Amino acid sequence: MTDVRIEDKELQASLVEQLRGWARALGFSQIGVADVDLSSAEPGLLAWLQDGFHGSMAYMATHGLRRARPAELVPGTVRVITARMDYLPRDLPDGWQAVEWQRLDEPTAAGVSLYARGRDYHKVLRNRLQKLADQLAAEVGPLGYRVFTDSAPVLEVELASRSGIGWRGKHTLTLHREAGSMFFLGEIYVDLPLPLSEPVSAHCGECRACIDVCPTGAIVAPYRVDARRCISYLTIEHDGAIPEDLRPLMGNRIYGCDDCQLVCPWNKFAQRSTLPDFDARAPLTHPDLLTLWRWTEDDFLRHTEGGPIRRIGFERWQRNIAVGLGNALRQVLTPEQDDEIRHALAARREAATELVREHIDWALRHAPRR
Known part of the structure; x- marks a missing residue:
């Protein structure tokens, strides 16, 4: 058992490499380490909330700046281990974007987001993040930690961007040069001073394909989404009547919307999942x-x-x-x-x-x- 609380940078770096190996064995594609100081993200978060762009997701406003303060959410946290897990179904054909566009052009077909056709990702990632944290604890001894997968006030994309998982695209999702955006994110808040990962530079350039393709105009500016107009929000988070002016724009999209990802040039590099969990279930293969x-x-x-x-x-x-x-x-x-x-x-x-x-x-x- 190694005590990495000592100031031995080589031991800490070696531990991160061990983490990456354990993570790959659990089906994760990438691991990073982020600092807990997200203060520079607070003004943008406050402006988004003040504009009401969170819609009826009251929990967003309730937690407020706590989302940008990991050490307040889990006292003692000094680092956040970030994880990426690709979710494209294993048997998805080459040219899958064209297949998805064709589905959206068929009036009687049902549009269901790719990520939602298999097992609930919350369960898959949470279980595997827990196993990863258990392996870490077994290696270093008593460890303060907590795992998250889209399940708490966590600035996932911000943490992913700071830890080298990718950069924030103009559609606000994380983008990776070799994996596009078709992946889930998860985090482990820890009280270990692990070495930080280097962030990567953004590569969207002048492209605005995601902004232009959005059926409802929900991407109101680069890096800014009004959830109240987003089809994913309307079909999943919103529990009331869908505004009448937006209904015709939804087409046949009945659960989520992948348009901004389908059109993104970087998703030609999107990776298939290594897990059977995200394979499409029979009723949702060609709904x-x-x-x-x-x-x-x-x-x-x-x-x-x-x-x-x-x-x-x-x-x-x-x-x-x-x-x-x-x-x-x-x-x-x-x-x-x-x-x-x-x-x-x-x-x-x-x-x-x-x-x-x-x-x-x-x-x-x-x-x-x-």
Whole structure:
């Protein structure tokens, strides 16, 4: 057992290399180490909150600057170990971006973000980060630590950027020159003074593809997203009625939105996952709106068990699909397809909740009869 609390830089650097080896064995692609002083990020965070860009995510404002102060969240923290885990399904074909664009162009297909088609990443990363922390503790002795995966007031992208995982893209996601942005981030807050990783320089240049492609104009400026307009927020975090002016812009996207990542030139280097956890489950391999709309709540719970989609609940799931079906009715369909969608929407109306019924009525009211 090594006590790295001594001021031995070689031992500390060696420990970080051990961490990287353990992490690779657990399915992580990259490890970095960040300092806990994020004070320079505080003004941007405050401005984002003051502009109301967090929408109904009240917890963002509740935690406030605590997100930028790791040592307040976990007293004693002096370093943050950051981790990257690639999530593209292992069997995804070459040219996968074109396949995804084609899916979004098919009115009756269902658009589900790539990351959400397999197992819930919170569970996958949390379990493996815990194992990594346990290995570290076994090596160094008593250790103060806590693991996070999108589960606490943590400035994940800021920490990832400072620790060399990548740079903040204009869509606000982390970008890596050899892995694009199709990866998850996780952190281990520790009380060990590990050597810091070197940050990398940004490589977005003059490109604004992600800004221009956003269906709802949610990327209001480089590095600034208004969550209230973001389809990922609207379909996942938002629990009320989706604003009517945004519904037509959502197309068939019923859970999340990958557009800003699909268009990003760096994602030609995106890496496949080494884990089976992120392989697409059968119901979400080639989903269509009508099939998903006909699910009962029991079907929904069964098909989404252990996956990230379950957390939005059946009501929001139906709300989102109702919008997708309404948008499909505005596209060029055969008379048979048009009739089938209208009948399916109307058949669910009476038993639907008030929220879902309102979106069904919108779908039928604003679609021209063929």
